[in-house]
Amino acid sequence: MRRLPAFPDLRSFLRWCDAAGEMCSIAQPVRLRGEVTAVHRKVLLAGGPVLCFERPLAEDGSVSSIPLIANLFGTRRRVAAGLGIEPADIAQLGEFLAALRSPVPPQGISDALSRWPQMAAALRARVKVLGRGVSQEERMGEPDLSRLPVQTCWPGDAGPLMTWPVVLTRDPGSQASDSGRYNAGIYRAQVLDRDRLILRWLPHRGAAAHHRGWVRKGEPMPVAIALGADPALLLAAALPLPETVSELAFSGVLRGARTSLAPAVSVPMLVPSSAEIVVEGWVHPGETAPEGPFGDHTGYYNSVEPFPVMRVSAITHRRDPLYLSTWTGRPPDEPSIIGEVFNDLALPVIRQQIPEVVDLWLPPAACSYRIAVIAIDKRYPGQARRVMLALWGLLAQFSYTKMIVVVDADIDPRNWDDIAWALATRYDPARDTMLLDRTPMDYLDFASPLEGLAGKIGLDATVKLGSETARAFGEVMRLSPEAEGAAERIVKAEGLA
Structure with a gap:
């Protein structure tokens, strides 16, 4: 390693x-x-x-x-x-x-030696x-x-x-x-x-x-x-x-x-x-x-x-x-760069506790932990909300995460354009917002109404399943693999990319 x-x-x-x-x-x-x-x-x-x-x-x-x-x-x-x-x-x-x-x-000697x-x-x-x-x-x-x-x-x-x-x-x-x-x-x-x-x-x-x-x-x-x-x-x-x-x-x-x-x-x-x-x-x-x-x-x-x-x-x-020495301030700073690496190191540990998590991103600009975007392999109604609650309770640091956005596995949680599209097309504010009140919060958060206590918000920007919706969800448009392959060959042959 x-x-x-x-x-x-x-x-x-x-x-x-x-x-x-x-x-x-x-x-x-x-x-x-x-x-x-x-x-x-x-x-x-x-x-x-x-x-x-x-x-x-x-x-x-x-x-x-x-x-x-x-x-x-x-x-x-x-x-x-x-x-x-x-x-x-x-x-x-x-x-x-x-x-x-x-x-x-x-499981046996060979497995032990491999470890x-x-x-x-x-x-x-x-x-x-x-x-x-x-x-x-x-x-x-x-x-x-x-x-x-x-x-x-x-x-x-x-x-x-x-x-x-x-x-x-x-x-x-x-x-x-x-x-x-x-x-x-x-x-x-x-x-x-x-x-x-x-x-x-x-x-x-x-x-x-x-x-x-x-x-x-x-x-x-x-x-x-x-x-x-x-x-x-x-x-x-x-x-x-x-x-x-x-x-x-x-x-x-x-x-x-x-x-x-x-x-x-x-x-x-x-x-x-x-x-x-x-x-x-x-x-x-x-x-x-x-x-x-x-x-x-x-x-x-x-x-x-x-x-x-x-x-x-x-x-x-x-x-x-x-x-x-170093300094701390509005990101990017040295701690936020370290936090980006720690985000990737922590992902396998998070998956141990919440197996449906595909990827997780803590945007450095959001002070490294105030906002989390989670992509999940969604299989049943209410799963996005369960994941939000699980993450807030997993580690002490996540108790200070005040906003969680949950998206499907086809969305890149590290891409703001993808996140915005999921929110615009898969999220209904009245139905898909979970609000919590008087939960632990970093007292350095001056937006909090009470020192050390604040609200949390979860946004379910996943495709709705079963009892989550009364109408059929739309089908995502995708080009065929054959068309994509042909385009790649043509673009390369013409020197267009």
Whole structure:
């Protein structure tokens, strides 16, 4: 399955990008406030390379000695490369991951041997604990976040914001060595001062669940943040995995090599041994601060709300660290490009639960998950509505999908013209609309009448069967295969196409 070598760290992946002609260094100073985002955005929109800002310029005029890396996953090809594959293999990887999630018992020795890749992947899911990692080559005498080139992306942002942190937390009933009970998530982190961060995690996320457990115990929660992790860990932390699946273990499957961890230096945690920078600290019960506003993936600034404060106890790093960053905003942005790949990876898992699904598209322009278009193999009345309800309940992320359009298998759900034709000819607003009220919604959706609660709409744009309609449906016009074949020969012979 894996066509590319394992990338044990960010640097090995950057070397691959450089060899592929997808790396560009910018030697001139570029301001961390606004300018890095502006340059990154123009390059991303042009499908450009990974960027290395060699001399990030802070607001006080000082130049950081730590280069800033941006646009790491700015193209579909680089997202696939981070998974160790070519873009053409994304669907196949999705099938493989679905088989890992719900394996079928082998039927005899030959069947078991044919599944060796799955067994090898399971072995790679075990983490490897080292005594010390390269992420701990040096330790700041006093933790000082101002020494990191943390950018302020948008003019209305409240301050510097870490945008690619892999935040590690663990269950309050676990031991530091129990990596299987860790959560690794991408949660934005606002820099408050030299040794304090605000961690923004939403209530349904794994870190928030861990935090509630530590609060119930009345104890501070240990936290570690990996900055500049390897691509497999970055993507595993961003994937909407089931709660029972460890991101640390799953990254080993994606990487093609076991995840290496090392004991943290100031908190009872294991941390990625190959990361560029590790920030360690504690979140104390009840200690919060107003977070934001910050520009978000919706294209709007989010509202200011209290979130937990992390007191930094140590910062370790490589001898010559790199700082990885990005920006979020109205798509296309880096997260929306990653989301396009994740859409295709998730399709086989969705089919396991909803077998009639032929294809599914989450339009990136709709903030990657607010709208879903589903093509199904329709066989009975009411099937489209059943699929809508099943998708809304399948994964936590789909509970934030506010519009679902269901079409037949002859419609390309990734083609707006096809979707518009299906809506115009197979959908009746009075009959084929399903409305739900007061359902979970991302509180960043300012269209919602209530914070965290909103309506949902399902549009059944399928051909109506049986009791769904009182009149016969029209027949779709199609040319005969013979006419199509003749046309292809004639057009080719005349050089018309």
